[in-house]
Amino acid sequence: MKKLFGVLAALALVVGLGGLSPSQAAPSAPVPTGTITVSAAASLTDVFPVIAKAFMKKYPGTSVKFNFAGSSALVQQIIAGAPVDVLATASEPTMWQAVNAGHVGKPLLFAKNTMAIAMPPGNPAHVTGLPSLTQPGVLVAECAVAVPCGAAARDLLAKNSLTVKPVTLEIDVRAVLAKVMAGEVDAGIVYVTDVRSVGSKVSSVTIPAGQNVTTTYPIAAVNDSGNPTAATAFVDYVRYTPSALGILRAYGFAKPW
Amino acid sequence: MKPGSRAPWFLVVPGVLALAFLLAPLLALLWRAPWGSLLEIVRSPVALDALRLSMITATAATVLATLLGVPLAWLIAKAQLPATGLVRALVLVPLLIPPVVSGVALLSAFGRRGAVGGFLYDSFGIQLPFTTAGVVLAEAFVAMPFLVIAVEGGFRSLNAEFDEAAGTLGASAWTSFRRVTLPLVAPALGAGMVLCWARALGEFGATITFAGNFPGVTQTMPLAVYEALESDPSAAIALSLLLILICVVILVVLRGHFLRPLAST
Numbered sequence: 001m002k003k004l005f006g007v008l009a010a011l012a013l014v015v016g017l018g019g020l021s022p023s024q025a026a027p028s029a030p031v032p033t034g035t036i037t038v039s040a041a042a043s044l045t046d047v048f049p050v051i052a053k054a055f056m057k058k059y060p061g062t063s064v065k066f067n068f069a070g071s072s073a074l075v076q077q078i079i080a081g082a083p084v085d086v087l088a089t090a091s092e093p094t095m096w097q098a099v100n101a102g103h104v105g106k107p108l109l110f111a112k113n114t115m116a117i118a119m120p121p122g123n124p125a126h127v128t129g130l131p132s133l134t135q136p137g138v139l140v141a142e143c144a145v146a147v148p149c150g151a152a153a154r155d156l157l158a159k160n161s162l163t164v165k166p167v168t169l170e171i172d173v174r175a176v177l178a179k180v181m182a183g184e185v186d187a188g189i190v191y192v193t194d195v196r197s198v199g200s201k202v203s204s205v206t207i208p209a210g211q212n213v214t215t216t217y218p219i220a221a222v223n224d225s226g227n228p229t230a231a232t233a234f235v236d237y238v239r240y241t242p243s244a245l246g247i248l249r250a251y252g253f254a255k256p257w
Numbered sequence: 258m259k260p261g262s263r264a265p266w267f268l269v270v271p272g273v274l275a276l277a278f279l280l281a282p283l284l285a286l287l288w289r290a291p292w293g294s295l296l297e298i299v300r301s302p303v304a305l306d307a308l309r310l311s312m313i314t315a316t317a318a319t320v321l322a323t324l325l326g327v328p329l330a331w332l333i334a335k336a337q338l339p340a341t342g343l344v345r346a347l348v349l350v351p352l353l354i355p356p357v358v359s360g361v362a363l364l365s366a367f368g369r370r371g372a373v374g375g376f377l378y379d380s381f382g383i384q385l386p387f388t389t390a391g392v393v394l395a396e397a398f399v400a401m402p403f404l405v406i407a408v409e410g411g412f413r414s415l416n417a418e419f420d421e422a423a424g425t426l427g428a429s430a431w432t433s434f435r436r437v438t439l440p441l442v443a444p445a446l447g448a449g450m451v452l453c454w455a456r457a458l459g460e461f462g463a464t465i466t467f468a469g470n471f472p473g474v475t476q477t478m479p480l481a482v483y484e485a486l487e488s489d490p491s492a493a494i495a496l497s498l499l500l501i502l503i504c505v506v507i508l509v510v511l512r513g514h515f516l517r518p519l520a521s522t
Binding site: 070072073076079080139141144146147166167168169170171179182183184185 | 364368369370384386387465469470471472474475483484486487488490
């Protein structure tokens with residue numbers, strides 16, 4: 001009888017929390033509290049703080065701090081022992097490095113992104129599409145291939161059989177965007193979400209879906225987390241709640257499933 | 258230890274701690290180094306490109322800093338400017354601000370849309386960002402203060418009588434500067450150039466911000482280390498060891514010649 005009551009109470013708690021995934025319905029699911037640090041890909045710089053705000057509102061007493069950088073740098077930091085609770089990368093290969101090194105739990109895919117060309121306002125070099133990037137005199141910034149946006153840019157150009165000689169290989173997508181906004185390059189290969197987040201500070205060209213490539217974003221709790229309850233809760237919140245999904249959509253991310 | 262100079266514990270303990278603190282990270286690098294593949298990594302095209310570029314740009318930045326910095330040092334030390342203290346403080350600014358801020362400042366001045374850079378680009382089609390010249394500029398900006406401060410100290414300790422004597426013997430201002438003044442400040446100049454070169458060699462923030470990162474063109478050793486860290490940490494350690502080795506060699510080779518005046522100033 002006592003046992004049944006416990007299960008019912010846990011069930012009520014889960015329902016009260018707004019329908020988490022069935023895996024959360026364990027009878028002793030504790031309420032998340034305390035601080036977590038989330039290492040997130042640079043392209044999540046704008047959207048994740050908004051999701052975190054909704055998360056903290058849902059779980060009063062929690063606090064989310066962020067560490068934004070290129071995905072591969074984040075993975076190396078965790079392998080080197082950085083005190084991080086959650087990892088969200090901009091590609092599956094970078095997440096698998098952390099999984100294979102035994103540092104994170106099972107990753108969940110939560111978003112999808114595609115590429116766009118960003119130009120300084122006014123588009124001084126008259127970039128009209130991917131072929132423009134091959135023209136001499138058009139200065140192009142890309143990410144280094146070690147980071148997901150660089151791998152995606154490489155795949156994008158290969159898919160369209162284009163050879164582009166960039167003038168700089170930046171260490172994360174936000175650095176590419178910064179070079180574009182400063183007007184120092186004529187075009188940068190970035191995510192559609194980056195273009196969207198900076199509004200009129202850049203012009204942009206949409207790449208047709210048939211020519212474009214996509215990258216998917218996995219999120220996972222870090223095994224050595226000092227706050228596994230809140231870490232898991234954040235991972236589940238990002239992946240499963242309509243609230244997080246709506247925020248991601250509003251920032252231009254697509255569903256990966 | 259000489260009698261009478263017994264070191265008290267309250268200096269010995271923190272002093273030894275400081276030494277351990279400075280050396281521990283370097284020893285840890287040696288411990289983590291991929292000794293088996295070290296030569297292979299250091300001889301890879303990316304590493305050789307970065308090393309070559311670092312040597313060329315650090316040397317060019319030092320030459321630029323010397324040509325411009327020595328006259329500036331003389332002005333501060335000897336010309337009795339109206340606000341010498343202020344000028345000296347301003348020269349120190351690039352040394353004190355974060356290098357990434359220097360990079361942003363350089364973009365504002367010499368970028369394609371910058372105050373000076375815009376003119377260069379519109380009139381001559383010259384663009385400094387993303388070029389090796391841009392790397393030299395960034396390194397000179399950050400490293401020149403070291404040279405100016407060292408040489409200024411040398412000029413200030415000069416006795417004006419030598420210069421006057423040369424003048425009365427009929428030497429022109431140029432001859433007197435070249436044959437009398439410069440040789441007298443040679444130790445300070447040497448120390449300043451070494452410091453300037455070493456700082457230029459290690460430059461990262463201003464370079465990546467202003468000049469970007471492309472192998473063979475703007476990717477110097479520190480940038481190569483940073484990029485390697487993202488994909489292959491053991492390669493990053495190998496490249497770091499190479500940089501440390503270069504610095505140690507310089508220290509050993511120059512210790513008796515150039516670094517002594519630093520101790521006395």
